[in-house]
Amino acid sequence: MRNTSREKLSSFDLAPGRKLAGKFEIISKLGDGWEGEVYKVRENKTKIERAAKLFFPHRNIKEKSAKAYAQKLHKLRDCSLLIHYHTQETIIFKKLPLTVLISEYVEGVLLSEFIKNFPGGRLTPYKALHLLYALAKGLEEIHLMREYHGDLHMDNIIVQRFGLNFNLKLLDLFHWKAPKHENMQDDVVGLIRVFYETMGGAKYYPRHPKNIKYICCGLKRSLILEKFKNISQLKKHLEGLEWLG
16 A cells, blocks of 8 residues: 655755765755755766756656646746756655756845845835836746746745846746646736835835836736736836836
8 A cells, every 4th residue: 555645745855965866966955835845956077056846746746747847948948037957857765756857056046035135125116117027028938938937926036136137037837737828817917916025015005106006006916907918018018117206
């Protein structure tokens, strides 16, 4: 009889120095999510740093999740916001085979940590608009290929550089069966929620200029999608926006 409780792992907690597939060494844990955990690893022979995503077995039945994730990253490899997929490995953890996807490691800071460096732990509306535009521009590349991100939030966005513009990368992609219009709409609403949260959320919302509130719509999904039916409409609106302060 199979011990299914062992398959429903909630964490791996791999220690720094542990070897993976005889080819990589764990440096540190980068994050976790519904599907599994992501680690920063070093390739033994080249000393190049990579990202390794380990899938929980019960979230990766018949390799479907890992396969969909790898194929999606490969399909979208020319999209500027996304990391590059490299290869798949298999390791044994507590006598269970685990799928590991090796991808590009990106230097930077999670957006949730990045905003803590600003007064009040939030971006000004003007800076937040630049962030929103950078994300909308990159996300449009994904949507034009009839794909979507599926899980936009501040811990899935890495800030690589910040000056006049934002250089960003997105982590994690979800694959809810075939790409659907609703998934793309979820990305639009999720993107505006990130915009709203970087400016301090509900506490500061009443003080924002009208052109900011016009975009946020009080985070009401129906109002957002009435104005911005797709990411291209949001991007076009931002490109024509006059900043009034």
